[in-house]
Amino acid sequence: MLTDLHVHLRRDDLDRTAADHFTAENAERYVTTARERGVGYLGVSEHVYRFRQGLSIWDHPFWRENAQDDLEAYCAFVRDETELRLGIEADFVPGREDRTANLLDEHDFDYVLGSIHFLGDRAVDIRGEWDIWSGRADPDAVWRRYFETLGEAARSGLFDVLSHPDLVKVWGGGAPRPGGDLRRFYDLAMDGIAESDVAIEVSTAGLRKPVREIYPAPAFLAMCLEAGRPVALSSDAHVAGDLAYGYDRAAELLQSHGVERIATFDRRSRALEPLG
Ligand SMILES: [Zn+2]
Numbered sequence: 001m002l003t004d005l006h007v008h009l010r011r012d013d014l015d016r017t018a019a020d021h022f023t024a025e026n027a028e029r030y031v032t033t034a035r036e037r038g039v040g041y042l043g044v045s046e047h048v049y050r051f052r053q054g055l056s057i058w059d060h061p062f063w064r065e066n067a068q069d070d071l072e073a074y075c076a077f078v079r080d081e082t083e084l085r086l087g088i089e090a091d092f093v094p095g096r097e098d099r100t101a102n103l104l105d106e107h108d109f110d111y112v113l114g115s116i117h118f119l120g121d122r123a124v125d126i127r128g129e130w131d132i133w134s135g136r137a138d139p140d141a142v143w144r145r146y147f148e149t150l151g152e153a154a155r156s157g158l159f160d161v162l163s164h165p166d167l168v169k170v171w172g173g174g175a176p177r178p179g180g181d182l183r184r185f186y187d188l189a190m191d192g193i194a195e196s197d198v199a200i201e202v203s204t205a206g207l208r209k210p211v212r213e214i215y216p217a218p219a220f221l222a223m224c225l226e227a228g229r230p231v232a233l234s235s236d237a238h239v240a241g242d243l244a245y246g247y248d249r250a251a252e253l254l255q256s257h258g259v260e261r262i263a264t265f266d267r268r269s270r271a272l273e274p275l276g
């Protein structure tokens with residue numbers, strides 16, 4: 001079994017509408033590509049901040065600008081007009097756990113991906129106005145905060161999967177980066193991860209980003225496996241052509257760490273399927 005749970009039908013640009021992307025034809029492109037690439041479990045997980053309802057969690061200006069779609073319409077479309085599993089990529093916003101739980105509980109998602117794209121009001125992986133690196137940020141402080149927040153996200157119990165777990169590395173050499181053994185940062189997340197029941201996403205999206213690495217780094221993956229956490233394999237595709245992108249590299253990584261099974265989800269209950 002190969003999976004792709006972290007998939008967006010909707011691109012990140014704001015000049016296109018939900019109606020452009022949430023069509024049976026577009027969904028069918030993804031389903032066909034998945035079949036061609038041997039992906040047996042395929043789900044879609046749009047960003048919570050693309051939905052007007054997401055503003056009930058946080059009204060950051062970036063969210064306000066992005067909140068164009070209707071969450072009920074998205075859920076109904078995926079359930080009624082596609083063969084895709086229904087997921088969502090929800091940000092972990094510290095202090096907004098109850099609001100997040102309320103929104104998630106009102107829908108019958110197959111799974112919820114938990115992401116950290118923001119630290120305070122600064123963005124980890126978005127250039128421009130909100131870029132955390134646009135000022136004179138101290139890389140050690142940013143990385144520390146990122147991994148502390150990741151541990152909190154795991155501990156919150158809100159999420160089935162921790163997405164792109166070391167996203168803070170996304171810019172590679174294009175942003176300041178701490179030196180030395182990075183395990184001192186990963187460690188900050190490990191208590192929360194070890195005490196949770198969350199799956200760890202192995203995401204090939206990083207291969208398409210400036211860092212050119214899979215998320216998470218091998219040393220971080222090893223720590224999560226040591227803590228008994230299962231793996232969820234995804235590409236974070238925003239176009240059908242990126243489905244299962246770089247899975248040969250991911251398979252190598254997983255095999256080298258002795259991972260034999262990967263997670264699938266049905267109405268938020270997890271199963272483990274043989275990887276292959
Ligand atoms: Zn993300």
Ligand SMILES: [Zn+2]
Nearest residue numbers: 006008089236
């Ligand atoms: Zn995503």
